Amino acid sequence: MxxxxxxxxxxxxxxxxxxxxxxxxxxxxxxxxxxxxxxxxxxxxxxxxxxxxxxxxxxxxxxxxxxxxxxxxxxxxxxxxxxxxxxxxxxxxxxxxxxxxxxxxxxxxxxxxxxxxxxxxxxxxxxxxxxxxxxxxxTAPGVRLVSAFFIMIVPDCEYGDDGVFLFADSGLEIQPDSERLANIAVSSAGSWKTLIGTEPVVAMLSHSTYGSASANADRDKVIEATEIAQELAPGIRIDGELQLDAAIVPSVGASKAPESPVAGKANVLIFPDLDAGNIGYKLVQRLAKAEAYGPITQGLAAxxxxxxxxxxxxxxxxxxxxxxxxxxxxxxxx
The missing domain is CATH 3.40.50.10950 (Rossmann fold)
Known part of the structure; x- marks a missing residue:
């Protein structure tokens, strides 16, 4: 192992x-x-x-x-x-x-x-x-929903936490609305702290970075979810909407979202729906030969x-x- x-x-x-x-x-x-x-x-x-x-x-x-x-x-x-x-x-x-x-x-x-x-x-x-x-x-006190995540260990990777990432939700919530997506982000930050022990840096992923795509329901859901998550957990670095490369690659993050506290540094990746999350973890697992641990459940009282x-x-x-x-x-x- x-x-x-x-x-x-x-x-x-x-x-x-x-x-x-x-x-x-x-x-x-x-x-x-x-x-x-x-x-x-x-x-x-x-x-x-x-x-x-x-x-x-x-x-x-x-x-x-x-x-x-x-x-x-x-x-x-x-x-x-x-x-x-x-x-x-x-x-x-x-x-x-x-x-x-x-x-x-x-x-x-x-x-x-x-x-x-x-x-x-x-x-x-x-x-x-x-x-x-x-x-x-x-569910645990103060938690709205149960969700699932994967810990991804990507070999020879300079991004994330030396190649370690948390992907959520990649196993359970099919089409979370903005409030549920925000709760997944906050729960995932706590799971990262529990299992990895370093500071969670949470990116709310989208096909758009800071309004680079024209207004649409999918983009706007992630923007709203980011605002809710930031209100729920003001002490955690959470930002979006961010494209994947802007979230994890420092040079791209500096170019696309220079004012973001997360861009280019993310280790916790929050996908907008289960399709994206499940496809994303399997792509990384198979093409990058990453170790994938999960789905791990979060949000239950025990x-x-x-x-x-x-x-x-x-x-x-x-x-x-x-x-x-x-x-x-x-x-x-x-």
Whole structure:
């Protein structure tokens, strides 16, 4: 793995968190769990068929293995879920039935403080992961929406933070309006600070730089989002609208937006919609041979991260480390 993930894993190990892995029937999850336990990075709770998990070929010594179907906590969690969702029409019987669902059981572990975060998605869809998390954990205080980002590590790159960038939203929000785009920018700045530790420099990307394109709805959305983000986070360097080259290349930034505090220096890139963000990260990953870590979720009240269903065990190890660091930061803020 790259040095970014090595640093993240070392930070995770310095203050161990408890992470629930609800997909214990997935071999990649068990392989990742073995690696995490061997390096003493986190305490793990693995959900699934307990007999099958403990009989696997992986060394899971130190992990807590729970079968939600027979768990002692089942009725306690079901009652707590009922109390959370009864105003939405959920019955106690429905809540108890949902305890068979490892995503709901895992989220209740996080909600009730039995775990600090959750990593899943190797064999569940993003919509299933987020539905359970939003119903149980909800968004963090003061945060309007949940969004997703990628950390991009570009080799031999002089731009960004020595080739390190955060791309958002590249995995979740399809067509954010200006207010939602502003919230993505502010959340992304916080995620950069949590994971990278340096100052976030946030560019609101567009096909236009400082009015270089004639007025149109797409350009104007980014301009308005920039103004909202600057009001929400006056202590963070956020600027736009900026074309990509003006955002990251110093000479172009100096030419196109000489008064901008961000132009030519950006390390956090906020794309105007999911099409742009998803295409952008895949272009950089494939053509520049960049390492792409994500999608990482931001905005939930507790860290739950959604894996790609094509992920490797190594990917899961990295996301567990990131989830631990997010949990550490959340505890430090509370």
């Amino acid at each position: 790259g040095s970014f993930i090595d640093t993240i894993l070392a930070k995770a190990a310095s203050d161990k968190q408890t992470i629930v892995l609800p997909e214990g029937d997935d071999e990649r999850t068990l392989k990742a769990a073995e690696a995490i336990l061997a390096d003493d990075i986190a305490d793990l709770v693995i959900l699934g068929d307990a007999d099958a998990i403990t009989a696997s070929s992986y060394n899971l010594e130190g992990a807590t293995v729970i079968d939600p179907r027979t768990a002692a906590e089942r009725e306690e969690f079901a009652h707590a879920l009922f109390e959370l969702r009864k105003a939405k029409g959920m019955s106690e019987e429905q809540a108890l039935d949902l305890m068979d669902n490892v995503l709901y059981f895992g989220n209740m572990m996080v909600k009730l403080g039995r775990a600090d975060g959750m990593v899943c998605g190797a064999c569940h869809s993003t919509s299933d992961v987020l539905r359970a998390s939003l119903q149980i954990l909800k 860290p739950v991260n959604d894996l790609s269903r094509g992920c490797s065990a190594e990917d899961i190890v990295g996301v567990i480390g990131i989830t631990c660091v997010q949990s550490q930061a959340k505890k430090a803020q509370s």
